Amino acid sequence: MTKVTAEQLATARGCVLGLMLGDAIGAAGGKVPAGGTLRVTSAGQLACFTIEGIIRANIRGTHKGICHPPGVVRHAYTRWAAMQHIPGIKRWQEQDWPDGWLAQVPVLASRRGSAPATVSALQSQATYMPGKAPWASAGAHGLTRSLFAGLVQGWGPQPGRFAAEIAATTHGPAAADAAALGATVIANVVKRQDVEKAVELAQRECQPIVTVLTGLPLAPALHAGRTRPRRAEVLAQLAPDARAASALAGAVYVALSYPDRSQLRDALLFAASVPHGKHVAATAGAFLGAAHGVDALPVDVVSRVELAWVADVLARDLLTEFADGPSGSGYGDETDPHWWERYPGW
Template identity: 80%
Template sequence: MTKVTAEQLATARGCVLGLMLGDAIGATGGNVPASGTLRATSAGQLACFTVEGIIRANIRGTHKGICHPPSVVRHAYTRWAALQGIPGIKRWQEEDWPDGWLAQVPALAVRRGSAPATVSALQAQPIWGAEDLTWHSTGAHALTRILPAGLNRWWGPEPGRFAAEVASTTHGPEAADAAALGATVVANLVKGQTIDKATELAQRECQSFTKVMTGLPLSAALHAARDQPRQLQVLTQLVPDSRAASALAGAVYVALSYADPAQLLDALMFAASVPHGRHVAVAAGAFLGAAHGVEALPVGLVSRLELAWVADVLARDLLSEFLDGPSGSGYDDPPDPRWWDRYPGW
């Protein structure tokens, strides 16, 4: 019998599928075609590998006792890059790699936009745990791919710190700060906080370890949403570029401007309509999906998502891994003998 509650499942599925929906809508610039598949971009693909990496990190820690989770998640990104055929990616073993069930999903092997900072970091530093290189990118992928880590609020005390550590494996301090804040917003939504309260708390909870986005970095977005909601000019000013910090501020503004569950699709269309809005839509989708649950997502569009089934399975498996322990502990027969093959613990 599972220990996962219906509320937890609705929240996790809402967060991950909301992220994927925002990714697909963002890619269209808000001009969603009337029919056909809604394809994921590299942002959605990387988010899938983040979830898989978190699951595999927990399995490694449970079975081996020694684990550096950010390095295991980084290894997940190398599998994504290898599947994409990106040159200069270290092979971790000659046979049966990339491994795990995600490596069998054809859509994840198709290049859908670039992730230059992530790719260059993976090419330049192929060794786990190496500390000799420092990354400087401020790009939004550091934020968008890590947001499901906020679901760790159910089993981890500081998902924001973990998110920053993962982001730091490929991006610079500002982007890592944005990742920490974004994941903590999700974590507070998991606790049942409203979007504005979740954001206010995240700013305070991350103050002890943020390096660039110190103080109350999201206050402008919060005030703008209260005083001038749903204004394209305001959103454009909050998101002047494709930095992670800008995407985060824009997502907070959008999520607060369209806080009613019935407005979720309007929120994503609004986010996608500004020049740098595609990453805003990804983050806003994750926030609103976590806040309102999977039932708030428009079924007609979710059913058209290229990676809907993949994202849904990952959300369910993430909860199962931490709350049900299907792989066991390494001392007894696992409840699910196939779990290790699906998520090898390394």
């Protein structure tokens, strides 16, 4: 008997699948073909490994008692890079690595665009120290792949701080700040706030965390969404480049411009229509998918996303890990004898 509620599951599945759908629509520039598979980008691939890393970090903490969760998530990104045959990546063990079930998914070994900041940081093999990372990228991957830290706000670490630490394993302070804000928006949506209220709260809640995006950095996006919704020129002004802060502001504007669950498809097509809209679409998909639940996603397109099944399994397993602890612990027996094999706790 699982402790995961139907509402929690609908929110998590909507968030994860919404990001994948937004990523795929963004990759197509908002011009979705009538048939065929919709490919995600490296942003969607890395988001999958974030979830796997969060699960494995919790398992390690439960069984070993000592764990640095962002470091375990960074280890997940090295498995992605190894599967992609990216040179200069440290092997964590000679045999049976990369391990875990995600390493068996063929499409995750296929190149789907680049992630230069992430790859450069992983190749550097520098020792990650919180607040002292040597990299400075402000790119949107630091945001999009870290959003799911907000889904475990009831069980795990403070979502904003956790997301910032995940982003900081390969990106600089501005991207980490955007990740903190974005994951906190998700966490507030999980607590049944609408996106507008979730954003307002996130700005205040993240003030002790952020170092670059101080004050009320999303106020212009909120104001524009309320007063001038659905205008491509406004979205282009809010998201003028591929920085994490731009993707976040653009996603807030899109979510406020299309607040109804029946408008989710239109929201993602609109997000992807501007020059730097692909990361906006992915972030908006996560926000709106979490807000409206998985049943609001348009079946005819989400069913064509190449990582849809993988993303759905990961969303379910993320909640199952935190709510039910299938691998057991020193205080309880395992309920799934294969869980550790699927998610080795290291």
